[in-house]
Amino acid sequence: MSFALSRRGFIGSAAALSATPMASPMAAYAKSDAAANAPVPVNPLVKQRADAQVFRHDDGNYYLTGSVPEYDRLVLRRSKTLAGLATAKEAVLWRHEKTGPRSGFIWAPELHLIDGKWIMYFAAGPSGGGDDVFRIRTYAVICDGNDPMTGKWSVLGEFQSPWDSFNLDSTSFVHKGVRYFAWAQREPGIDTNSNLYIAKLESPLKLGSKATRLTVPTLDWEVRGYKVAEAPAVLHRNGRLFMTYSASATDARYCLGLLTADENADLLDASSWTKSPQPVFVTNTQTSVYGPGHNSFTVDEKGRDILVYHGRDYEAIEGDPLFNPDRHTRVQRLYYTADGTPDFGVPVGNGPMPERFASASNPKLLLAHDGTRVIAGNPALPQTQFRQLPGRAGAKSVMLSPILMPDHYLVANKDGSISLQPDSQSADFALRSQFVRFDEDGRGTRFVAISIPGKALGISDGQVKLVSSRTSGAYFNAD
Numbered sequence: 467m468s469f470a471l472s473r474r475g476f477i478g479s480a481a482a483l484s485a486t487p488m489a490s491p492m493a494a495y496a497k498s499d500a501a502a503n504a505p506v507p508v509n510p511l512v513k514q515r516a517d518a519q520v521f522r523h524d525d526g527n528y529y530l531t532g533s534v535p536e537y538d539r540l541v542l543r544r545s546k547t548l549a550g551l552a553t554a555k556e557a558v559l560w561r562h563e564k565t566g567p568r569s570g571f572i573w574a575p576e577l578h579l580i581d582g583k584w585i586m587y588f589a590a591g592p593s594g595g596g597d598d599v600f601r602i603r604t605y606a607v608i609c610d611g612n613d614p615m616t617g618k619w620s621v622l623g624e625f626q627s628p629w630d631s632f633n634l635d636s637t638s639f640v641h642k643g644v645r646y647f648a649w650a651q652r653e654p655g656i657d658t659n660s661n662l663y664i665a666k667l668e669s670p671l672k673l674g675s676k677a678t679r680l681t682v683p684t685l686d687w688e689v690r691g692y693k694v695a696e697a698p699a700v701l702h703r704n705g706r707l708f709m710t711y712s713a714s715a716t717d718a719r720y721c722l723g724l725l726t727a728d729e730n731a732d733l734l735d736a737s738s739w740t741k742s743p744q745p746v747f748v749t750n751t752q753t754s755v756y757g758p759g760h761n762s763f764t765v766d767e768k769g770r771d772i773l774v775y776h777g778r779d780y781e782a783i784e785g786d787p788l789f790n791p792d793r794h795t796r797v798q799r800l801y802y803t804a805d806g807t808p809d810f811g812v813p814v815g816n817g818p819m820p821e822r823f824a825s826a827s828n829p830k831l832l833l834a835h836d837g838t839r840v841i842a843g844n845p846a847l848p849q850t851q852f853r854q855l856p857g858r859a860g861a862k863s864v865m866l867s868p869i870l871m872p873d874h875y876l877v878a879n880k881d882g883s884i885s886l887q888p889d890s891q892s893a894d895f896a897l898r899s900q901f902v903r904f905d906e907d908g909r910g911t912r913f914v915a916i917s918i919p920g921k922a923l924g925i926s927d928g929q930v931k932l933v934s935s936r937t938s939g940a941y942f943n944a945d
């Protein structure tokens with residue numbers, strides 16, 4: 467079941483720094499009431515769409531494509547809002563052919579607008595059974611018109627890769643006016659499933675430079691089940707290019723790695739890219755998301771960075787994970803550490819996308835918890851993310867639940883303290899866990915306690931407690 471919550475978010479929080487400001491129509495929209503009132507995405511955003519790419523076009527529309535469980539067709543959704551992708555109509559752009567090299571698996575499509583043409587890259591293999599079905603190569607289809615949802619799509623051709631070998635998960639991006647192509651491929655002489663490569667792109671299917679090998683899976687978290695580096699995705703922020711990639715088998719061991727390059731470096735020089743020694747995004751049993759990976763990046767209606775990825779909400783898989791349909795599309799805010807590095811945190815789990823609440827009077831103090839107590843501070847990101855859920859005291863009431871303790875809720879106690887409690891199903895819990903949210907332009911967000919009139923969730927003297935609902939301590943910047 468998916469439902470979109472609508473609430474006014476407080477604009478003005480320290481949104482992710484962006485080195486590449488959005489096109490002016492979207493920049494203006496980001497400050498609009500429409501953006502502030504955009505519905506909150508609910509995870510999983512789209513069920514059974516793996517390898518999801520969300521593309522926000524400069525007309526303000528969101529497009530989503532991804533692998534379908536049948537691996538037999540290319541699909542596309544369009545929505546004015548990120549949350550709306552959940553229920554958007556899905557067009558079938560192209561189906562695999564009856565015979566030949568594109569008659570079997572269709573994997574990991576990506577939509578790109580290249581020189582004014584809509585092009586969708588994808589990986590495909592022949593049908594007919596046996597290992598030949600994994601003779602996967604990269605192809606592109608092209609749209610005959612300006613509307614990718616209604617235009618006619620036809621095969622443009624096959625990507626001319628450096629070797630006639632297994633290749634997939636291609637992406638393209640422009641940096642300093644140069645278009646690049648990054649993809650995963652098995653290279654003759656290297657005993658892995660796939661490595662990552664980058665090159666300039668001269669035309670949609672033809673490289674404009676020698677391919678540079680960026681990374682080979684060798685670390686323990688890259689070679690669990692299979693030796694895999696695939697699904698590159700690029701983000702340009704804070705003077706650097708961040709290229710995520712996915713590693714290991716597509717079960718709960720699947721995870722994200724990260725390569726980082728300075729924005730002024732030679733992107734075709736492998737030594738420009740530094741590999742994070744540890745994965746940046748992995749399975750989390752507290753939030754029940756398993757095998758998070760094959761990501762893309764987009765921005766929400768307020769222009770804030772969003773991580774798009776797939777993940778299952780259970781661990782045990784019968785049979786080959788590749789044929790398990792439950793890699794659902796998920797989205798969450800992407801934050802940054804003080805030095806501008808992406809902080810991926812943990813996969814946030816099912817339900818409305820969470821937020822962080824920093825004290826409006828002291829932004830260094832966020833609403834947080836230590837696993838037992840509610841605290842004011844700036845601990846690890848996941849300890850500061852709280853999900854707002856519909857309340858039980860009328861349409862305007864809400865409840866707040868920490869993503870790492872999804873069966874616990876914030877409770878306003880008689881003594882003025884705030885605690886984390888499981889749903890005891892008691893009348894007292896049902897009253898004390900209810901708040902009303904007020905988002906006030908220029909001041910911030912307040913959560914007024916329904917159980918104690920005139921009191922609100924607040925931070926005062928470095929502590930989280932009930933405060934008078936009109937004092938500065940009751941105001942938070944929601945981000």
Ligand code: AHR
Pocket residue numbers: 516517533573574589634635696697712716760
């Ligand atoms: O989902 C099909 C393929 O499996 C994708 O192309 C790849 O990223 C994943 O491992």
